[in-house]
Amino acid sequence: MTAKASSENARDIPEATVARLPVYLRALVTLSDAGTGTCSSEELAAAAGVNSAKLRKDLSYLGSYGTRGVGYDVDYLRYQIAREIGVTQDWPVVIVGIGNLGHALANYSGFRSRGFRVVALLDADPERHQEVVAGVDVRPFDDLEQIVSEQGVAIGVIATPAVAAQDVADRMVAAGISSILNFAPTVLVVPDGVDVRKVDLSIELQILAYHEQRKSQFGAQGVTA
């Protein structure tokens, strides 16, 4: 903790905005594919499922890419957001844990088409090392370090059982990975400088259950997210 390291940089995009940029990007891709050349903040906001004031404010953090009285050029804005997120070039990704979920992730076409390339599938179980999933063959977990350094991997995905997740994370960090997407239902402890995002299926259901329970208690009351 050297000092207040922040705020030297002009562009400080709020976290809430960063989380929405990929949604806008997807909406823009859809519009572009439909042949739309220009769109207003109102249209794009509708496509992204947010309110237009919020959309305009979010976009204003990136710069002034719209034209007053006209709207946004779809392809131009699409490129600017992709550049800001950093998905104009591909990110190599390793997936560890090739169970049911790992299979699904390896086969998910949305990764490839959105700036990510699965360069390796790793599993500790030797029985799986013969398998080929989505055109990539499953390799021993011990190959991690080699793959990470050779391919310059910065992002790792953990799809192992909960008990193994922390060990996998430790090895990933030691190997040089600095961003982890964790599907295992565990809290990961990582050093400063390493980002972790978690996706927890049962937590999402539990949140729904909470609201569902309340709906049935009193008059219906939705929290349409």
Next chain:
Amino acid sequence: MTAKASSENARDIPEATVARLPVYLRALVTLSDAGTGTCSSEELAAAAGVNSAKLRKDLSYLGSYGTRGVGYDVDYLRYQIAREIGVTQDWPVVIVGIGNLGHALANYSGFRSRGFRVVALLDADPERHQEVVAGVDVRPFDDLEQIVSEQGVAIGVIATPAVAAQDVADRMVAAGISSILNFAPTVLVVPDGVDVRKVDLSIELQILAYHEQRKSQFGAQGVTA
């Protein structure tokens, strides 16, 4: 939009707190399994990966379940949180779309053990109707209405391709489902009173990519979530 329907109820738990309750619950289950009878807010906070002041404030919305100078009774607090979330009894759930991801979800043991029961797997493709996944057989999507009404299903999971998701959601809502967990990369439009939560794999990766890109630009600076 009839009126400001809120605030008639005493217990109004903030959304941010609701999202963390399942995390606390999981930590408590782990502690309980390890034989721990009592824990302080500091310990539980560490296990849940949050700061202890936040934990205490979150718990205070539920009531006063701790003892000053002592801490929390693990099993008692566990029950109270489970009751508040509504997972003391099982919720029947239907999963629509039995592709790779649907398979993974159907096999996910974390649902069953955390208050959810997969009562049906539905898919529009007749080729899949012979399959049995995780002990449940795959049935035609058209059986939705019957299953929902017979089993009293309130929660639906969408694991279809993006193009089908909105149609599935519409059918679910019409059949009486009022909470949807959406894995398809689309913005769903639903009536008031229906909750939607979305899990988007590629968006999570894109958020990581954004931070990763900034790390390599300047001095390392983590946003350890």
Next chain:
DNA sequence: GCCAGTTTGTTCTCACGTTCACAAACTTTT
């Protein structure tokens, strides 16, 4: 060239969420 219409970018205000700090309430020791 001016005026009416449109749409962005931004300011202001309010609500929500986080963290600190401490009094209240309990246990243990003397």
Next chain:
DNA sequence: AAAAGTTTGTGAACGTGAGAACAAACTGGC
């Protein structure tokens, strides 16, 4: 029984996010 030590529950300060509202900047018609 009083004092010293713990730990919760909460009030108050601070920071972040959301939405309304409007000025600034553009287009197109006359």
